Amino acid sequence: MKKTILLLIILLASLNSVMAQAQKYQVKRTAETAYYLDPKYPEYTTSDESSPAWKKWRKAMDKYAMDHPPFPVYVSTGDVAADENTFAQNIEYWFMRNQYYPQYIDTGKPTVDLANWTKAKTEWCKRYPERCKLM
Numbered sequence: 001m002k003k004t005i006l007l008l009i010i011l012l013a014s015l016n017s018v019m020a021q022a023q024k025y026q027v028k029r030t031a032e033t034a035y036y037l038d039p040k041y042p043e044y045t046t047s048d049e050s051s052p053a054w055k056k057w058r059k060a061m062d063k064y065a066m067d068h069p070p071f072p073v074y075v076s077t078g079d080v081a082a083d084e085n086t087f088a089q090n091i092e093y094w095f096m097r098n099q100y101y102p103q104y105i106d107t108g109k110p111t112v113d114l115a116n117w118t119k120a121k122t123e124w125c126k127r128y129p130e131r132c133k134l135m
Contacts, residue, residue, distance in 0.1 A: 025103075025104035025114070025117065026043070026044050026103070026104065027101065027103050027104075027135065032134050033101070033134055033135055036100055036101040036131055036134065036135060037100055037101055037103065038100035038101075038103065040064065041064065041100075041103050042057050042060035042061045042064055043057075044057060044106075045057060061105070061106050062107075064105060065105045065106075065107050067097075068097070068098055068105060069094070069097075070116035070119070070120065071091075071094055071116065071119045071120045071123050072087060072090035072091055072093075072094055074087045075087070091123070095127065098120070098124075101121075101124060101131070101132075101135050102117060102120035102121050102124050103117070104117045105117065
């Protein structure tokens with residue numbers, strides 16, 4: 001019984017830290033940054049999973065994640081020229097779909113989410129260094 005309660009407490013504590021990730025990494029919207037931030041990005045408002053606001057945010061974030069896939073990964077098939085061409089096309093397609101500064105997309109997998117966000121920010125800043133300075 002004590003082990004079950006301890007496991008439950010650990011699980012709840014870890015869930016709380018997962019939910020805090022979205023708020024922790026949310027880019028602050030200011031007059032300078034607003035132009036480069038996606039107006040459709042779901043703003044995190046509460047960590048109370050039972051509240052209607054959180055449920056609405058979770059649904060909006062899940063949809064946003066589907067519409068904004070992670071930055072492409074290079075896939076090697078053995079044909080270097082074709083692989084590089086495909087990768088370049090995938091990058092261009094990603095930038096067409098993701099014109100705004102990348103924001104943290106919470107899929108419930110904090111380690112993967114943070115890695116995806118970091119990669120997207122790095123690539124976006126390489127392409128738009130002047131814009132990146134404002135962020």
